[in-house]
Amino acid sequence: MAARMKLKLKTVFVLYFMVSLMGLIYALMQLGQHCDCAEHDLPKDRAISRLQEELYRLQGQIRQLEKAKQPEKKQPPKSSLSTIFVITPTYARLVQKAELTRLSQTFLHVPQLHWILVEDSPRKTPLVSNFLMKSGLTYTHLNVPTAKERKLQEGDPSWLKPRGVEQRNEGLRWLREDRKTEPGDDGQQGVVYFADDDNTYSLQLFEEMRSTRRVSVWPVGLVGGMKFESPVVEGGKVVRFHTGWRPSRPFPMDMAGFAVSLRLVLANPDACFDGEAPMGFLESSLLKGLVTVDELEPKADNCTKVLVWHTRTEKPKMKREEALQVQGLGSDPAVEV
Amino acid sequence: VNKLWCQKLQFIFFFSSVADTIGGRSDSRALKESSSLQSRDIVHVVRTEYIYSRPPPWSQSLPTLHIITPTYSRPVQKAELTRLANTLLHVSNLHWIVVEDSQRRTTLVSHFLQEKGLNYTHLNILTPLTYKSRGDGRNPRVPRGTLQRNLALRWLRETFPLNYTQPGVVYFADDDNTYSLQLFEEMRSTKKVSVWPVAFVGGLRYESPKINALGKVYGWKTVFDPHRPFAIDMAGFAVNLGLILSKPQAYFKLRGVKGGYQESSLLKELVTLSELEPKASNCTEVLVWHTRTEKPVLVNEGKKGFTDSKVEI
Numbered sequence: 265m266a267a268r269m270k271l272k273l274k275t276v277f278v279l280y281f282m283v284s285l286m287g288l289i290y291a292l293m294q295l296g297q298h299c300d301c302a303e304h305d306l307p308k309d310r311a312i313s314r315l316q317e318e319l320y321r322l323q324g325q326i327r328q329l330e331k332a333k334q335p336e337k338k339q340p341p342k343s344s345l346s347t348i349f350v351i352t353p354t355y356a357r358l359v360q361k362a363e364l365t366r367l368s369q370t371f372l373h374v375p376q377l378h379w380i381l382v383e384d385s386p387r388k389t390p391l392v393s394n395f396l397m398k399s400g401l402t403y404t405h406l407n408v409p410t411a412k413e414r415k416l417q418e419g420d421p422s423w424l425k426p427r428g429v430e431q432r433n434e435g436l437r438w439l440r441e442d443r444k445t446e447p448g449d450d451g452q453q454g455v456v457y458f459a460d461d462d463n464t465y466s467l468q469l470f471e472e473m474r475s476t477r478r479v480s481v482w483p484v485g486l487v488g489g490m491k492f493e494s495p496v497v498e499g500g501k502v503v504r505f506h507t508g509w510r511p512s513r514p515f516p517m518d519m520a521g522f523a524v525s526l527r528l529v530l531a532n533p534d535a536c537f538d539g540e541a542p543m544g545f546l547e548s549s550l551l552k553g554l555v556t557v558d559e560l561e562p563k564a565d566n567c568t569k570v571l572v573w574h575t576r577t578e579k580p581k582m583k584r585e586e587a588l589q590v591q592g593l594g595s596d597p598a599v600e601v
Numbered sequence: 602v603n604k605l606w607c608q609k610l611q612f613i614f615f616f617s618s619v620a621d622t623i624g625g626r627s628d629s630r631a632l633k634e635s636s637s638l639q640s641r642d643i644v645h646v647v648r649t650e651y652i653y654s655r656p657p658p659w660s661q662s663l664p665t666l667h668i669i670t671p672t673y674s675r676p677v678q679k680a681e682l683t684r685l686a687n688t689l690l691h692v693s694n695l696h697w698i699v700v701e702d703s704q705r706r707t708t709l710v711s712h713f714l715q716e717k718g719l720n721y722t723h724l725n726i727l728t729p730l731t732y733k734s735r736g737d738g739r740n741p742r743v744p745r746g747t748l749q750r751n752l753a754l755r756w757l758r759e760t761f762p763l764n765y766t767q768p769g770v771v772y773f774a775d776d777d778n779t780y781s782l783q784l785f786e787e788m789r790s791t792k793k794v795s796v797w798p799v800a801f802v803g804g805l806r807y808e809s810p811k812i813n814a815l816g817k818v819y820g821w822k823t824v825f826d827p828h829r830p831f832a833i834d835m836a837g838f839a840v841n842l843g844l845i846l847s848k849p850q851a852y853f854k855l856r857g858v859k860g861g862y863q864e865s866s867l868l869k870e871l872v873t874l875s876e877l878e879p880k881a882s883n884c885t886e887v888l889v890w891h892t893r894t895e896k897p898v899l900v901n902e903g904k905k906g907f908t909d910s911k912v913e914i
Contacts, residue, residue: 362779362892365779365890366687369691370684373687464683483912485680485914486677486680486914488901490901508900570912570913575681575895575897576897577892580891580892581804582804583804585805595807595822599807601800601806
């Protein structure tokens, strides 16, 4: 009986030993084999691989964005001329397209000119967008609507409320914002000029203003009820102003009669036009924060030549159009004028 | 195994933080880009071969455009000529014929034309006062610029021989209108007389010829006397030079012309309605605007003139 028991125990041990040995051999053989990970895919592993994927994707995106930014910087040829930033407010009316067309034809002749066109509108209009695209100019298209209480109503005389204030200020704001992304001295080089869309500009004017160090000034034709208004220059400095209207203003000049260096605009980030300023004081509201009369730089041959005219375009007579529209026979509105 | 687990956990945390920051940065940058892209829409145009403020080089293959502009002295004259010249400086093969309404060629216009660099011819003829005054019913006032335009036509006929082979087109461009550059290219292919819409004339947004399905002019879309032979504005048509030369009797009629019939007085000598060539996409685009400049109010000049008269404006 004991011998049989002993035999049984021995057998059990031997069997156990064999089984575990085989198991070990099996395990050892599996060591070099490719494992089917799906079975072993734990949630945390999945999380890691997902995050890894996203990391690669985002890195790729960054590379793309940087590439997209590069050409913008490389494209404009390095010119020794400082850029003239022209800020033009504009608003929708019948002659708008015509005015912008002939203005752009003048600007196309001026090298290193960047046109900042600001619409008085809650939205960018297709007319202006399409126009700018075809213009061939370097431009920035902005828009900001004038507050209702500041807007001229139909029948108001043009001098009743100052026009273009919000739009010019928006131009300045954008310029200051944009220049932040171009640090370094080069980004600070430039001249800012406020050009209304109905004035007439000679090409020489832009060459005169390019050398502006702080604020440069020149005569303006057909303004202030006179043939021209002008700073009076003695000994190379502006001593007073020749104007027929309120010569006691700090800067009795028209918007078209001065340009400000970009450096000065950036150095005074709060300087902007004050829409509440009394009539005729709009220019002064900007300039008094930037420069003194003594510091003004006279251009145009010591302010003896007229290189810009304050022309105004008549409002076209639409009596027949209005009569037709009442009958429902107005001209095709799909044809852009 | 515990160490491996710890490592895995660390790895996860690291990646999530990195991904967040990158994602966040990228997102905010993307946002900044899109919002500032809206305002940061700087469209840079590279124009490496543009020669500024000089007309384009003369081309042997393009027809010459002879642009006839009558002009007269008034405060806005130099401004008008300046911006018109800035427009014309873009147009190839352009010959500007400026005709002053004056006894003599003025210094202002002479110097101006010399400086601008355009190809030009400077003429002058004075409109007698009798023509300018408001005529009576039998002799209505001669429209402004008639004598000047006729002088230019005569100059063309005296300068170019009848058998002149070089193609050319004649266009009457007043100094206060606005012209798109596309207009000049449209008119270059004129074989006889080409026509197109004009904005702000006849009390409408624009006046235009009526085009039928065959692409031919059959009428005029105007309110003011649409039954005129050619109910079109001076800025709305151009004439082939050869046609001008071949019909030496065709001029703008001076006297006895009803208001609005001046263009017809010339065109009926040159062409019939069916021969007209519509341009500007079959007369559906407006490429020229009949703008008028306000007369500046010079109240502060006073009787003697406040400003220095030596300064030219």
